[in-house]
Amino acid sequence: MLEVRGLTAGYGSATVLRGVDLAVPRGGCVCLLGANGAGKTTTMRALSGLLRVRAGRVLVEGRDITDLPPEARLEAGLAMVPEGRRVFAPLTVAENLAIGAYRADPAAARRAREHVLALFPRLAERLSQEAGTLSGGEQQMLAIGRALMGGPRILLLDEPSMGLAPMVVRDIFRTIAALNAEGLTILLAEQNARLALRVAQQGAVLAEGTVAVRGTSAELAADEAVREAYLGV
Amino acid sequence: MSGLPHPAWLGLVFVALLAWPFLSPNDYVTLLGVGFLVNVGLVVGLNLVAGYCGQVSLCHATFFGLGAYASGVLAARYGWDPMAGLPAAVALASLGAVIIGIPALRLHGHYLAMATLGFSAIMTVMFNELVSLTGGPNGLLGVPGFVRDFGHPVDMPLGQYLVAWCYAGLCMLIALRLLASRTGRTMRAITFSELAAGGLGVDTARVKIAIFVLAAAMAGAGGWVYVHVNQFASPETFGFLRSVLLLTAVAIGGWGRFWGPLPGALVLTMTPEVLGRFHDFEMLIFGGALVLVLLAYPGGLAALGAALRGRLRRARA
Numbered sequence: 279m280l281e282v283r284g285l286t287a288g289y290g291s292a293t294v295l296r297g298v299d300l301a302v303p304r305g306g307c308v309c310l311l312g313a314n315g316a317g318k319t320t321t322m323r324a325l326s327g328l329l330r331v332r333a334g335r336v337l338v339e340g341r342d343i344t345d346l347p348p349e350a351r352l353e354a355g356l357a358m359v360p361e362g363r364r365v366f367a368p369l370t371v372a373e374n375l376a377i378g379a380y381r382a383d384p385a386a387a388r389r390a391r392e393h394v395l396a397l398f399p400r401l402a403e404r405l406s407q408e409a410g411t412l413s414g415g416e417q418q419m420l421a422i423g424r425a426l427m428g429g430p431r432i433l434l435l436d437e438p439s440m441g442l443a444p445m446v447v448r449d450i451f452r453t454i455a456a457l458n459a460e461g462l463t464i465l466l467a468e469q470n471a472r473l474a475l476r477v478a479q480q481g482a483v484l485a486e487g488t489v490a491v492r493g494t495s496a497e498l499a500a501d502e503a504v505r506e507a508y509l510g511v
Numbered sequence: 512m513s514g515l516p517h518p519a520w521l522g523l524v525f526v527a528l529l530a531w532p533f534l535s536p537n538d539y540v541t542l543l544g545v546g547f548l549v550n551v552g553l554v555v556g557l558n559l560v561a562g563y564c565g566q567v568s569l570c571h572a573t574f575f576g577l578g579a580y581a582s583g584v585l586a587a588r589y590g591w592d593p594m595a596g597l598p599a600a601v602a603l604a605s606l607g608a609v610i611i612g613i614p615a616l617r618l619h620g621h622y623l624a625m626a627t628l629g630f631s632a633i634m635t636v637m638f639n640e641l642v643s644l645t646g647g648p649n650g651l652l653g654v655p656g657f658v659r660d661f662g663h664p665v666d667m668p669l670g671q672y673l674v675a676w677c678y679a680g681l682c683m684l685i686a687l688r689l690l691a692s693r694t695g696r697t698m699r700a701i702t703f704s705e706l707a708a709g710g711l712g713v714d715t716a717r718v719k720i721a722i723f724v725l726a727a728a729m730a731g732a733g734g735w736v737y738v739h740v741n742q743f744a745s746p747e748t749f750g751f752l753r754s755v756l757l758l759t760a761v762a763i764g765g766w767g768r769f770w771g772p773l774p775g776a777l778v779l780t781m782t783p784e785v786l787g788r789f790h791d792f793e794m795l796i797f798g799g800a801l802v803l804v805l806l807a808y809p810g811g812l813a814a815l816g817a818a819l820r821g822r823l824r825r826a827r828a
Contacts, residue, residue, distance in 0.1 A: 373696050
């Protein structure tokens with residue numbers, strides 16, 4: 279479904295990614311682990327088209343989207359929930375969702391909105407509230423809901439646990455698992471390896487701009503090096 | 512909708528503004544009102560670009576000048592009717608915005624400020640050097656007014672006021688409709704986080720360019736009003752200093768505040784009247800007052816008004 283081959287990207291003269299290979303099967307959830315600065319967010323930005331790729335290819339359902347701008351990637355079925363949520367604070371919850379459906383036709387947007395509000399009843403109670411006044415967990419729900427408004431087939435989630443209380447993080451991950459169970463294909467970049475490996479079927483560990491270890495979640499959770507570096511045991 | 516008034520309020524304010532020429536003791540005061548209304552239209556457009564889209568433009572007065580020279584030259588040199596000059600004024604100013612906006616707004620950061628600064632400098636040279644068309648530093652003479660000689664000269668300031676009134680009212684109405692629309696919501700999202708908006712498939716460059724061109728078109732129409740009211744145009748009116756003053760008026764009124772352009776344009780229009788006697792110190796006093804106002808009320812005068820209304824409501828409750 280989503281295939282990344284030899285992805286190379288960076289900022290200015292700094293190269294962050296040096297040939298990343300990833301594959302997310304249809305309906306699967308793959309987590310991308312790694313220390314701070316390993317290139318998780320850079321990978322997400324390159325996949326969503328916000329950062330120009332220097333080399334390598336990105337394919338969605340076999341179609342090469344490497345040179346497409348973000349809006350065309352969205353139409354190809356790829357949506358991203360950015361790191362740090364980035365909800366539009368001065369806009370209401372309803373307006374934030376509406377911008378998520380910027381490229382969708384009205385009927386599809388209505389269906390997507392019903393789906394999102396069923397998924398996150400808390401958002402339904404706060405539709406006319408400014409997004410900046412929501413709690414961190416609610417903002418993360420809104421960021422995910424906003425990305426779902428475009429009706430994506432592949433969801434890129436960048437650090438959904440960032441800055442949230444453990445209870446809230448568990449809620450968010452439960453929702454991610456539910457979305458995956460509905461058939462949504464997910465690539466999840468996450469610091470919290472323990473939770474990520476519980477939701478994902480497969481994982482890849484980024485180190486120094488390339489995939490150092492990959493395997494099923496069970497394999498990674500049992501791997502000595504991974505356990506030591508990312509699970510803290 | 513956050514901070515947008517009901518259209519009826521806009522109508523009420525403009526009906527009230529109609530009283531000005533009838534209350535004013537002489538033509539000079541009526542023409543001050545014309546200057547105010549032209550400034551309102553200019554500041555409304557710049558507020559869309561700078562206030563709502565967060566893009567610093569330093570050539571708004573240049574677009575104003577392009578509009579003024581387009582219609583002024585066609586009327587004075589080629590005998591066009593002033594009314595026929597309006598589309599030309601809007602078109603030339605919009606064309607300038609397209610040329611500058613498309614490359615500069617595709618980039619992120621302060622490129623628009625740099626590009627518009629350069630454009631302002633280039634066009635000031637053009638206004639000065641194309642002597643056969645613009646009259647150069649001596650100015651463009653012989654621009655006909657809206658009412659030709661066979662009209663009633665007594666009614667002239669009133670007629671000019673009505674044209675400027677329509678212009679300013681239309682600019683504010685367009686801004687209101689735009690801000691209440693889907694595009695308005697998108698503009699606010701872009702200002703808050705261009706990255707997040709881009710990631711959601713919003714073509715941020717296209718929205719910014721469209722607003723920039725719209726604002727330039729408004730300024731071009733303002734130039735058309737100006738040139739046929741004053742029946743004269745000269746380069747220093749459309750220079751860099753005027754662009755900075757317009758940006759200042761946006762700040763004084765309040766960035767991204769719908770009503771901001773009214774107090775902003777009022778301060779801009781009245782400053783030379785009130786401070787004119789200080790001659791060289793005029794800009795110093797203006798600048799100092801600006802710093803004080805913005806330190807005390809970062810949201811500008813429109814925000815101050817909103818705060819007072821809120822206090823009044825609380826006091827009544």
